[in-house]
Amino acid sequence: MIRDEIKISSEEREVFDKKQIALAIRNSTFNDDLKCSLLEEGILEKCLGCSLKYICDGIDQVVDNYVDKTTKVVDNFDFE
Structure with missing residues (x-):
């Protein structure tokens, strides 16, 4: 059974x-x-004070760290 609920x-x-929280962030x-x-x-105009x-x-x-840890340069190509 596959559930798509956070609770x-x-x-x-x-x-x-x-x-589910981790999958939402990863996705x-x-x-x-x-x-x-x-x-x-429009409930808030800016994040300051929230x-x-x-x-x-x-x-x-967490998103930035995930991208850094899972993004890898495999090879570089030089087209001349």
Whole structure:
């Protein structure tokens, strides 16, 4: 069974699936983007002062680190 949900069912509390969060971040490095719905929907005009800014900045850093660690130059070609 393949599930595409960030939450895992739990009777006691909300539980979030790290795999789904990681896949969403990884998939954004291909042909997708990460955007903030608070900015997109006009709820906030800028990130400054947002209580989520620290987390969003961390996600951006995770994306950059992932790209750095998984991008490898295999060979260089010289066309003369």
